[in-house]
Amino acid sequence: MSEEMNIFVEYLKKKDLKLTDQRREILNTFLRIDKHLSVEELYDIAKKKDPSIGQATVFRTLKILCDADIAKEVDLGDGKVRYEHKYGHEHHDHLICTKCGRFIEVVDSQIEKLQEEMCKQRGFTQKLHKMEIFGICKNCRKK
Numbered sequence: 001m002s003e004e005m006n007i008f009v010e011y012l013k014k015k016d017l018k019l020t021d022q023r024r025e026i027l028n029t030f031l032r033i034d035k036h037l038s039v040e041e042l043y044d045i046a047k048k049k050d051p052s053i054g055q056a057t058v059f060r061t062l063k064i065l066c067d068a069d070i071a072k073e074v075d076l077g078d079g080k081v082r083y084e085h086k087y088g089h090e091h092h093d094h095l096i097c098t099k100c101g102r103f104i105e106v107v108d109s110q111i112e113k114l115q116e117e118m119c120k121q122r123g124f125t126q127k128l129h130k131m132e133i134f135g136i137c138k139n140c141r142k143k
Contacts, residue, residue, distance in 0.1 A: 011068035097137035
């Protein structure tokens with residue numbers, strides 16, 4: 001059993017929820033696909049494996065995965081919430097093109113250090129943060 005599945009099972013027990021076959025399949029499907037997925041995209045993939053899975057079940061399971069710190073919501077500015085892996089993945093930020101919708105994941109230790117210092121200077125205890133920069137990618141600028 002994967003670490004994520006162990007975390008999921010323990011979280012469900014703590015919340016007095018059951019590990020159903022559908023929830024197991026949704027988690028396994030989510031973990032197999034390393035990209036930002038919407039509820040609809042995950043539903044379309046999961047229902048091919050188990051046609052009894054409903055879209056509402058996918059939505060509720062993703063909420064549980066977020067609460068368990070296995071997944072996190074990402075808003076790329078197009079009005080569609082997506083979900084990405086959180087557990088075991090390095091923190092990163094996003095550069096998002098407002099023309100084509102393409103996004104780039106970035107990790108920059110200097111920016112992280114500046115954010116930590118900014119919080120420290122102001123006596124602020126950071127719990128989490130996200131940075132999304134919206135602009136025009138180089139491909140769209142060329143057009």
